[in-house]
Amino acid sequence: MNLLIMGLPGAGKGTQAAKIVENFQVAHISTGDMFRAAMANQTEMGQLAKSYIDKGELVPDQVTNGIVKERLAQADIREAGFLLDGYPRTIEQAHALDETLKELGLSLDGVINIQVDPACLLERLSGRIIHKETGETFHKVFNPPAGDYNEADYYQREDDKPETVKRRLDVNIAQGQPIIEHYRAQGLVHDIEGNQDIKDVFAAIQTVLTNLK
Incomplete structure (x- = not known):
């Protein structure tokens, strides 16, 4: 079974990806892992x-696409199938993936799209606060x-501030929408309601994937 998982930051994509890999025994292909493995193995x-x-520059699409192709060409993919996580990030990468799969004689069976209202994600992602003295992490709403408590005793990382989080979500929505439409x-997209208990989210995914098998 060859799958793609999509979802905005904070939607629980990472948690659900781990559960899919564990329960359906597919190879988990995340962008970060792929880059680290390709560099460690000194592939082209x-x-x-x-x-x-090393120069602090962004890796061009051409190289990212090449690393994905190298990984998808490995033997374990034909045996177990894969779950792509964190790629494609742009519509150009999606088109490149189409070509790669065609060249390798592979095809996608489904795209799991975890949907959560961006307003909920903004609250979820921008609520993290850290105690100045102990470094303990809390959440204004959920924990x-x-x-x-005295707010002066806590601080927020720049990444967690509402305006930063909103910008990140806006960029992800703008990039992700054309990919989902593609x-x-x-006929590959399966929308999953992500604003529910983790177990319920996975139960919905499990139903979809069991029907795909």
């Missing part, structure tokens, strides 16, 4: 990626400090 594309990363046109 891995060395090329390293040359950009607040005990009692009437796969929806192929």
Whole structure:
């Protein structure tokens, strides 16, 4: 079974990807892992990626696509299938993936799209606060400090501030929408309600994947 998982930051994509891999025994292909493995194994594309990363530059699509192709060409993929996580990030990468799969004689069986209202994600992602003295992490809504805490004793990382989170979500929505539409046109997208208990989200995914097998 060859799958793709999509979802905005904070939608629980990572948690559900781990559950899919564990329960359906497919190879988990995440962008970060792929880059690290390609560089460690000193593959042609891995060395090329390293040359950009060492200079502090963004790795071009051509190299990223090449690393994905190297990984998808490995033997375990034909035996177990795969779950792509974190790729494609742009519509150009989606088109490149179409070509790669065609060249390798593979095809996608489904795209799991975990949907959560961006307003909920903004609350979820921008509520993290850290105690200045102890470094303990809390969440204003879901895991607040005990009692009437003094906000002056806590701080937020730049990444967690509402305006930063909103920008990140906006970028992800703008990039992700054309990709979802691309796969929806192929009849591959399965929308999953992500704003529910983790177990219920996975139960919905499990139903979809069991029907795909």
